[in-house]
Amino acid sequence: MSQIDLMLSCVKKALKQRGISYAQVAVHLQLTEASVKRLFSQKQFTMQRLEQVCQLMQLELADLLQLMSEQQQQVQQLSYEQEEEITRDLTLLLVAVSVLNRWSMQDILDWYQLSEHECIRKLAQLDRLKLIELLPNNKIRLRVSANFSWREGGPIQRFFQQKIAQEFFQARFNSKAECLLVLNGMLSAAGNDEFQRKLRRLASEFNELNRQEASLPLAQRNGVSIVLAMRDWRFGLFKPLLKKS
Incomplete structure (x- = not known):
């Protein structure tokens, strides 16, 4: 992702988090809503307009740069070896899929026959793989980007094709x-x-x-x-x- 793409992605994310619509941005910039959408789609923001949008969100440009830095640290894809490690352990795969669906550790324990100790071990393994960050009190923070995906033709994709495809279409x-x-x-x-x-x-x-x-x-x-x-x-x-x- 280019720097301008990353910056605009951060702006869109910040707007959505604050419940600010394109229509509100348009009023603030004294433009039509269609013009604002065009600025985003054609990536034609000047620094002055970008600063104005930040003011609307009550952000400094420095805050936006910090958000960009944090997003750049997010994982977009695991390595082939990391995916292979997950597919070798069915319990680890189960926990990985669960956390990617934003389950808490308690959710996993409520739904699956895992001991707390085993679940923590699997979460720690996913932390080492940088898929999540295991926080105090076993809280889970995802470290993947919004466009995270399994590797095309990689171990995870092949696993699901081989093990699940037939079962999937029996419905x-x-x-x-x-x-x-x-x-x-x-x-x-x-x-x-x-x-x-x-x-x-x-x-x-x-x-x-x-x-x-x-x-x-x-x-x-x-x-x-x-x-x-x-x-x-x-x-x-x-x-x-x-x-x-």
Whole structure:
């Protein structure tokens, strides 16, 4: 992420935390809301306007730089070796997935057959892997960025593909909490690229919603798994019917 991208990301995050809308920013800058959105999307902020937005949030520029520094220290992705270490220990993987869903240690103990001692050991291991920071009284602080993801084709992704894919699709997908869409069509390379961008944007929206609802009691949140996939499927099932070249 470039410095300007990181700075604007911090500004957006600070605005959201303070409940300040683009419309309010527009009034403060004496611009239209559309102009403010364009400033963010086209990254055209001058230092003067950036300082004005900071004033609206009651922040100094130095505070914004501190936020940038903290965000840069957040983990965007684990190394291959770190993911491999997690997949070798099913209990560690369980705890890792739980904390990424913003569960507390007590939540984990309430839901799973883990002793407090074992849970603390796994949390300490995740602290060493820099996925979390284990605070006094066993409080958990995530050290991952908003766009954290498992490595593409890495150990975690392969684990879920091998161990869970078959079980995942055994569901009937007929309850109100389930949905299965199977789409078939033909796209150009450009159309394929565009749709993949939309899939990534949808995944980003899911992650943001997950973050926003993290403060709700665990009893009000249900585990949700989503599979977004797209691939060249011109052959597959019909390959035996293809004409021989």
